[in-house]
Amino acid sequence: MTLKKLNIDGAYIATHKVFPDERGIFREWFKSEEILSIDRNFEVKQANYSNSKRWVIRGIHYSLAPEGQAKVVTCASGSIIDVLVDLRIGSPTYLTVEYIELTEVSGEVIYIPTGVGHGFIVKSDFASVVYLTSSGYSPYYEKGICPTDPELGISWPLPPGDLGIISKADLEAQKLFSAYESGLLPKFV
Numbered sequence: 122m123t124l125k126k127l128n129i130d131g132a133y134i135a136t137h138k139v140f141p142d143e144r145g146i147f148r149e150w151f152k153s154e155e156i157l158s159i160d161r162n163f164e165v166k167q168a169n170y171s172n173s174k175r176w177v178i179r180g181i182h183y184s185l186a187p188e189g190q191a192k193v194v195t196c197a198s199g200s201i202i203d204v205l206v207d208l209r210i211g212s213p214t215y216l217t218v219e220y221i222e223l224t225e226v227s228g229e230v231i232y233i234p235t236g237v238g239h240g241f242i243v244k245s246d247f248a249s250v251v252y253l254t255s256s257g258y259s260p261y262y263e264k265g266i267c268p269t270d271p272e273l274g275i276s277w278p279l280p281p282g283d284l285g286i287i288s289k290a291d292l293e294a295q296k297l298f299s300a301y302e303s304g305l306l307p308k309f310v
Contacts, residue, residue: 180240
């Protein structure tokens with residue numbers, strides 16, 4: 122396993138060995154000691170799974186839970202471009218966007234610190250994404266920024282003229298400026 126810092130303060134990518142054979146593949150995707158070396162307080166509170174078809178965009182999601190919400194994310198099948206956006210007011214990497222291609226055979230896992238927005242776009246016919254969170258789902262604290270908001274500066278890798286498949290909730294999510302003005306962006310600590 123190798124661990125590498127990303128361009129967003131506190132975000133990391135871990136790469137694990139992948140063991141392919143005639144049956145398919147085997148790989149680890151979570152080891153608590155690995156994550157605890159990054160975040161001593163990370164404790165799994167919830168595990169989530171999504172399956173989406175090509176060109177689906179999910180995100181940009183974050184939580185304002187008082188205890189914070191860090192995530193550990195990997196692609197269990199297919200291929201995605203994972204997108205992180207530092208939404209933390211006061212962060213030295215505020216509004217930095219990071220793109221990471223994750224595939225089922227890459228062996229890569231992303232650690233996303235509290236306050237960093239997360240989303241992804243599916244590149245393969247279908248993709249399954251699994252992630253662990255350090256706090257449970259709480260509708261009151263769950264927030265999102267519209268993934269197509271130009272202020273985020275995200276260049277979604279779509280074919281020319283394609284707008285992707287985005288849920289109504291994500292399309293109607295607040296814009297960055299509105300979240301800032303309303304005090305609904307996380308603070309860097």
